[in-house]
Amino acid sequence: MFRGNTRKEFNYYPLIASFLLGVLGGYSSIENISHSQEIHSHKQLAYLPASAKTDKATKAIDENKAFNLVWNLPQVQRKAREIERLSRGSIQVAADVDNSPTPDAPFYRVSVFEKHPDKTTSPVYWFRVSSSSGVIEPLDLVLNQYITLEEWNPDGR
Secondary structure (H helix, E strand, O other), X not given: OHHHHHHHHHHHHHHHHHXXXXXHHHHHHHHHHHHHHXXXXXXXXXXXXXXXXXXXXXXXXXXXXXXXXXXXXHHXXXXXXXXXXXXXXXXXXXXXXXXXXXXXXXXXXXXXXXXXXXXXXXXXXXXXXXXXXXXXXXEEOOOOEEOOOOOOOOOOX
16 A cells, blocks of 8 residues: 555656756746847847837827737648647637837737636747737747747647
8 A cells, every 4th residue: 555655756856857847948938038038129120210109100000909910820721720729729819019119119019828728828829019010020049039920830830
């Protein structure tokens, strides 16, 4: 009887260790992504003329338009259908505008994520949408930087 309990405990240690490493790794990835976004935003901001930093120029595209531009991407819709089909409808895909543009970062950040039945969420994609032009840039997690839609290949096809 004692032997059965120890075998059960030892089976959980690798799972617990993997979970902790995943959580810590995910946290550090999010920190790196946000740090990279700040650096990348400042590089682009250096090339903008002073008149582009006004609120009027940063608000040419509103939050709803930025959301719809990302949500209606064929790659996002395809991924949403795939996740819902594979989970048999138990996991839904949603999107949210995380932040609004500022003079220092003239972008809306839109995240696409899974909504699980237990009310947890898991990120799928991150995008930024230029508030002045509506240009969409997906975040490449390997390069840890925003890229053009033409370069983005989420399906690996």
